[in-house]
Amino acid sequence: MSEVTYADLKFQDSSKIKCTQNFDQVGVKAPPAPSHGWHQRDLALILLCLLLMTGLGVLGSIFHKTSKIETEKFKNLQNLKEELQRNVSLQLTYNMDSFKKIRNLSITLQEMATKLCYELCRKEPEHKCKPCPKEWIWHEDHCYKLFKKYDTWQKSNMTCSAHNASLLKIKSKSVLEFIKSQNIYNYWLGLSPRKTYTKYKNLDEIFISSDWFTRNTNELNDGMFCGYTRNTKYVFYASCTSSKDTVCEKLANPVKIESTLMNEEPDGSM
Incomplete structure (x- = not known):
């Protein structure tokens, strides 16, 4: 009864192998092989990302150049504005000085004309330059x-x-x-x-x-x-x-x- 024969061992090994195969077939399944469609979709997404990054880079470069050009234009306009303001200020100052000189000259001429007219009226009471009506x-x-x-x-x-x-x-x-x-x-x-x-x-x-x-x-x-x-x-x-x-x-x-x-x-x- 205690002796194990070769036929029993072979039978047991065969049973273990069959159980192992059945467990593999029922309990754990191997992952399916990736399909060809998924590979194309991933490549398209990668290419799209690359294109977007390239576009952003190009737009950033254009924005930087444009911003630099506009900043330079603004500085030039600002300098032109300041120069025009200086010129206007100088012109106004010159005009004011000229106006004062003309006004002072006019006052001086008026005073001289009045004095001259007064002397003429002393000699000729009804001289044309007299600023009063006749007989006044x-x-x-x-x-x-x-x-x-x-x-x-x-x-x-x-x-x-x-x-x-x-x-x-x-x-x-x-x-x-x-x-x-x-x-x-x-x-x-x-x-x-x-x-x-x-x-x-x-x-x-x-x-x-x-x-x-x-x-x-x-x-x-x-x-x-x-x-x-x-x-x-x-x-x-x-x-x-x-x-x-x-x-x-x-x-x-x-x-x-x-x-x-x-x-x-x-x-x-x-």
Whole structure:
């Protein structure tokens, strides 16, 4: 019973081999061989990736070159802009300097023409260059006219208004000296009418006063007092309805430079 025969061993080995083959066939399967279609798809994907990388490289190179060119253009434009701004600034400065020189020259010429015209008018009172109307007295930048007729203060004021002028106002020492030189006596002045009577005021002090006529004087009566010149030292006051002579003033026209060089109007002949 304990003896193992060769036939038994052979039978057992055959059984083991058969079981091993069956396990291989049922339990573990070998992987299938890769198909030919998958190889082509992988190659296509690889080629596509290579093309995309190449395209990106080309686009990056183009972008870099374009960016460099545009940056250079921008720098050139910026330099051109700064140069133009400098040129404009220099031109404006030059123009301003030229304008100042022309203005100063114009002022100088105007002053010279005025002085020349004044000297010409001293010799010929109605010279063409005179900036005042005929029969008006020229002093500095004003024209003056004396009306030898007795009127109330209100009518005298209306007379001046009719000549685009106003009653005389003595508001500077220069005008005061001019009035004294003309010996203007018994003329209404452009002083504000007063409700209280004042006999007189010093002429040298009144020219800086705020009494010079600025108010409405449509209704004047015997109870109002107006100033007038009586001598070269004082301003006296009298009823505004009394009668005095009239002295008017208005701004002189600018002296024309060409008018100081010609005494007569050109006749147009060659």
